[in-house]
Amino acid sequence: MSLKEKLQSSYIAFEDHLEADSPLHDLRTAAMKSFEDQGFPSKKDEAWKYTSLNSLLKVDYSVFPNGENAIELKDVKKYFLHEIDTYKLVFIDGVYSSFLSETTHDTIDVCLMSSALNKAKYKPIIETYFNKVATKESLTSLNTAFTKEGAYIRIPKHKEAQKPIEIINFSTGNEAATLLQPRNLIVVEENAHVQIIERHQSLSKNAVLTNSVTEIFAEKRANVDYYKIQNDKENASLIDSTYVSQERDSICSVHTFSFGGKLTRNNLNFRQLGEGCDSILNGVTIIEGKQHVDHNTLVHHIAENCESHQDYKGIFDESSTGVFNGKVYVEKDAQKLDAFQQNNNILISDKATINAKPQLEIFADDVRCSHGCTIGQLDEEALFYLRSRGIAMKEARALLMYAFANTVLESVKIPELKTRINKLIANKIGVNLGFQV
Amino acid sequence: MLHIKDVHARVEEKDILKGISLNVNAGEVHAIMGPNGSGKSTLASVISGKEEFELTQGEITLNSEDITELDPEERAHKGIFLSFQYPIEIPGVSVTNFIKTAINENRKAKGLEDMPASDMLKMIREKADLLEIDRKFLSRSLNEGFSGGEKKRNEIFQMAMLEPKLAILDETDSGLDIDALKVVANGVNKLKAKDNAVIVITHYQRLLDYIVPDFVHVLMDGKIVKSGTKELAYELEEKGYDWIKEELVK
Numbered sequence: 001m002s003l004k005e006k007l008q009s010s011y012i013a014f015e016d017h018l019e020a021d022s023p024l025h026d027l028r029t030a031a032m033k034s035f036e037d038q039g040f041p042s043k044k045d046e047a048w049k050y051t052s053l054n055s056l057l058k059v060d061y062s063v064f065p066n067g068e069n070a071i072e073l074k075d076v077k078k079y080f081l082h083e084i085d086t087y088k089l090v091f092i093d094g095v096y097s098s099f100l101s102e103t104t105h106d107t108i109d110v111c112l113m114s115s116a117l118n119k120a121k122y123k124p125i126i127e128t129y130f131n132k133v134a135t136k137e138s139l140t141s142l143n144t145a146f147t148k149e150g151a152y153i154r155i156p157k158h159k160e161a162q163k164p165i166e167i168i169n170f171s172t173g174n175e176a177a178t179l180l181q182p183r184n185l186i187v188v189e190e191n192a193h194v195q196i197i198e199r200h201q202s203l204s205k206n207a208v209l210t211n212s213v214t215e216i217f218a219e220k221r222a223n224v225d226y227y228k229i230q231n232d233k234e235n236a237s238l239i240d241s242t243y244v245s246q247e248r249d250s251i252c253s254v255h256t257f258s259f260g261g262k263l264t265r266n267n268l269n270f271r272q273l274g275e276g277c278d279s280i281l282n283g284v285t286i287i288e289g290k291q292h293v294d295h296n297t298l299v300h301h302i303a304e305n306c307e308s309h310q311d312y313k314g315i316f317d318e319s320s321t322g323v324f325n326g327k328v329y330v331e332k333d334a335q336k337l338d339a340f341q342q343n344n345n346i347l348i349s350d351k352a353t354i355n356a357k358p359q360l361e362i363f364a365d366d367v368r369c370s371h372g373c374t375i376g377q378l379d380e381e382a383l384f385y386l387r388s389r390g391i392a393m394k395e396a397r398a399l400l401m402y403a404f405a406n407t408v409l410e411s412v413k414i415p416e417l418k419t420r421i422n423k424l425i426a427n428k429i430g431v432n433l434g435f436q437v
Numbered sequence: 438m439l440h441i442k443d444v445h446a447r448v449e450e451k452d453i454l455k456g457i458s459l460n461v462n463a464g465e466v467h468a469i470m471g472p473n474g475s476g477k478s479t480l481a482s483v484i485s486g487k488e489e490f491e492l493t494q495g496e497i498t499l500n501s502e503d504i505t506e507l508d509p510e511e512r513a514h515k516g517i518f519l520s521f522q523y524p525i526e527i528p529g530v531s532v533t534n535f536i537k538t539a540i541n542e543n544r545k546a547k548g549l550e551d552m553p554a555s556d557m558l559k560m561i562r563e564k565a566d567l568l569e570i571d572r573k574f575l576s577r578s579l580n581e582g583f584s585g586g587e588k589k590r591n592e593i594f595q596m597a598m599l600e601p602k603l604a605i606l607d608e609t610d611s612g613l614d615i616d617a618l619k620v621v622a623n624g625v626n627k628l629k630a631k632d633n634a635v636i637v638i639t640h641y642q643r644l645l646d647y648i649v650p651d652f653v654h655v656l657m658d659g660k661i662v663k664s665g666t667k668e669l670a671y672e673l674e675e676k677g678y679d680w681i682k683e684e685l686v687k
Binding site for chain 2: 379380381382384385386387388389390391392393395396399400402403405406407409422
């Protein structure tokens with residue numbers, strides 16, 4: 001039985017538990033049909049030309065893993081930003097762990113998608129926001145059909161989350177290969193502010209495929225900082241689709257740090273609906289072995305006087321492969337736009353590959369759009385500079401790579417997170433630096 | 438200390454150094470002057486071991502040891518230091534972290550343990566004071582957004598920390614105003630000792646008012662065409678380089 005067939009039959013069983021008369025039921029059914037019609041994406045699809053899911057789809061995944069896998073805090077503490085106090089939404093094999101989590105309903109809602117979907121008081125929210133910015137793309141549709149659990153975060157008007165919120169999805173792999181489909185909904189109302197850190201972490205040797213979908217709504221003047229840390233094990237693959245809807249004068253940044261995992265696909269989709277929006281999309285990718293990271297970004301500019309800034313840096317060693325497919329789409333009314341896209345890559349080994357495809361589609365006539373893309377090796381002049389100070393070749397190369405990746409960190413607003421990522425980068429590259437300044 | 442004998446060097450099939458000989462003894466300051474494109478910076482790069490330059494003929498020894506086959510870092514470990522004309526920006530690596538890394542890499546090469554943190558800190562403070570460098574400056578990313586003067590001062594700070602046997606200052610005066618020039622020159626002078634030597638590469642005599650050379654050499658078209666004492670520098674300042682050319686033709 002193919003994975004698609006398995007999912008079809010699982011869906012019938014899953015649907016049995018759902019109330020047939022809820023509006024969500026129709027939505028799920030339509031989403032499942034959309035997935036069935038499209039099937040899994042293949043290399044024939046332009047957007048998937050350089051990323052093949054074939055080997056991942058051959059695995060026999062458990063679609064509804066047994067939800068009783070407990071893990072000890074001491075075993076997973078290192079995956080949390082434990083230096084500071086945070087709200088935490090922790091899921092183990094797709095099931096909420098109240099033991100590891102710290103939720104709140106005090107002023108802001110940091111709780112569960114399952115509550116939001118099932119409790120009457122959240123009905124208006126779900127009706128207004130759920131699946132409203134997510135597209136009908138096949139994997140997103142599949143996630144919508146199977147939506148069950150994930151993070152639900154709402155920051156009301158003029159409120160600010162007093163501490164960052166961590167969303168962590170652990171997979172224990174206790175029963176062979178696992179398919180996880182977390183679904184997050186984040187609503188940041190007028191002039192509200194939130195910082196979110198998301199992480200997916202496999203804890204076993206068994207394969208895990210995560211098909212995650214996140215919808216973010218930034219209302220008028222809202223401010224959202226979202227950080228994705230992708231440093232998973234070799235057996236873990238992630239397809240992340242994050243959809244952001246921005247209203248007037250909102251600022252939303254998404255930083256993606258991809259250092260691990262077997263295959264990672266980041267679909268990042270911004271829609272700027274109101275004037276004066278600012279979207280920031282930053283990423284650092286440092287991979288080796290046979291790892292594959294694909295960034296697929298779209299910034300859809302609809303309104304006037306907006307900005308978008310994309311800065312993606314990649315370092316590829318051994319036989320690793322990277323993809324950067326960045327599209328900026330400017331509608332005819334999106335005048336006075338300032339859009340900037342930068343993608344710089346360093347290939348360390350002859351076997352490493354990067355496929356970069358920047359795309360600008362502009363229908364407005366009074367805009368400033370620029371993009372730059374480089375693929376190269378380390379700067380010889382800079383290497384000589386370091387070596388002339390007595391720093392050996394290997395360390396000198398590492399320092400330069402560190403410096404190259406580091407520029408993206410400037411805009412990380414949580415100091416402890418910045419330090420943590422700094423260390424991850426230094427570790428990954430093998431530089432030995434004390435971080436006291 | 439440094440002996441350069443009949444050195445020829447080329448880059449990308451182009452001959453730049455065409456037979457240079459130079460002897461620098463411990464305790465001496467040598468100035469190398471010459472018009473643009475005469476090979477001054479190439480000479481500095483060749484001594485420091487920059488790989489894009491191919492040594493086609495001649496020999497370079499440091500304290501009687503042939504260094505022509507050594508990597509740049511190995512030459513640094515033996516005490517050669519080059520102050521760059523255009524120092525490179527390294528974002529994310531602070532001046533302090535950079536110099537710590539460099540010092541400890543040099544120690545590692547000599548089989549020594551890392552310098553204890555307290556000694557390192559003390560030394561950094563001492564040398565920063567010597568060059569009138571603000572402490573805040575030390576936590577900035579190396580050369581990133583530095584003014585021309587800050588970059589050069591930072592080069593000499595690195596020199597002060599690494600305590601080289603042979604320091605080559607490549608156009609250290611360019612981009613410096615007179616006050617910065619004095620600070621930098623003062624730093625260099627304080628570092629001068631009986632057992633080390635300095636080669637100053639410059640266009641202008643100005644720097645030599647502050648770092649007084651024992652010898653002045655004029656480099657033209659890849660060769661040292663004239664050597665003398667510091668008076669030669671004044672003569673060059675006054676008359677330019679053309680008179681030497683004319684003298685050569687005769």
